[in-house]
Amino acid sequence: MTNSAITDYPSPMSHLKWSPAEKAIARKAFNLALEQEFEAVIRETKKMAAKVEHPSDLWELEGYLTQSRTKIDRLYDYRYSVLPEVFGTLIRKGRLREQDLHGLRDDKLEYIRAYANF
Amino acid sequence: MTNSAITDYPSPMSHLKWSPAEKAIARKAFNLALEQEFEAVIRETKKMAAKVEHPSDLWELEGYLTQSRTKIDRLYDYRYSVLPEVFGTLIRKGRLREQDLHGLRDDKLEYIRAYANF
Numbered sequence: 001m002t003n004s005a006i007t008d009y010p011s012p013m014s015h016l017k018w019s020p021a022e023k024a025i026a027r028k029a030f031n032l033a034l035e036q037e038f039e040a041v042i043r044e045t046k047k048m049a050a051k052v053e054h055p056s057d058l059w060e061l062e063g064y065l066t067q068s069r070t071k072i073d074r075l076y077d078y079r080y081s082v083l084p085e086v087f088g089t090l091i092r093k094g095r096l097r098e099q100d101l102h103g104l105r106d107d108k109l110e111y112i113r114a115y116a117n118f
Numbered sequence: 119m120t121n122s123a124i125t126d127y128p129s130p131m132s133h134l135k136w137s138p139a140e141k142a143i144a145r146k147a148f149n150l151a152l153e154q155e156f157e158a159v160i161r162e163t164k165k166m167a168a169k170v171e172h173p174s175d176l177w178e179l180e181g182y183l184t185q186s187r188t189k190i191d192r193l194y195d196y197r198y199s200v201l202p203e204v205f206g207t208l209i210r211k212g213r214l215r216e217q218d219l220h221g222l223r224d225d226k227l228e229y230i231r232a233y234a235n236f
Contacts, residue, residue, distance in 0.1 A: 049167030
């Protein structure tokens, strides 16, 4: 599947059927990525806070937290209709590896790979 | 001067004349309070960040920083027309003592005391 196939295809991902086993794999991978995302933000927050010396450092930390919250809210959307895009993006960003999704069928993996290379 | 005098008097504080000596005292007291305010926020930020364990702790810290910035922006207004109210509020909040304003004339101190007891 090419990248253009994603946009050309009419609402394709919402037509995919997820088996109970696939849903369990998806939920586990999603939670793993989200947990690692939070751990990274927590580590960075503690590092930034420890270095705060001036008022501007405080507002820099505030901006970092707001930006992190917004990014996480936007990216981590657990609706099956968008999940292949979410997983593709997480792979592209290095938050998941394809083997974390082992067990998903090719109809999903093709979309996921396409979004991973988007 | 009573509290009601503050609101009854038409734009009173903007009529006050500040001598160069008074301006120097005002600036020093203002900066002292602002510096202590920032130090308190920095201390609290480091304390909160050190205790962060869960994602909700991150957003609590973000909320604290946003609220602190907003409060500081609103309160620390160095216009002579509002400065007696600012100083009165800072005394009420324990950020300044009246002796930090020693040298201001009674026309200002009366307003400051009234706002301190507002």
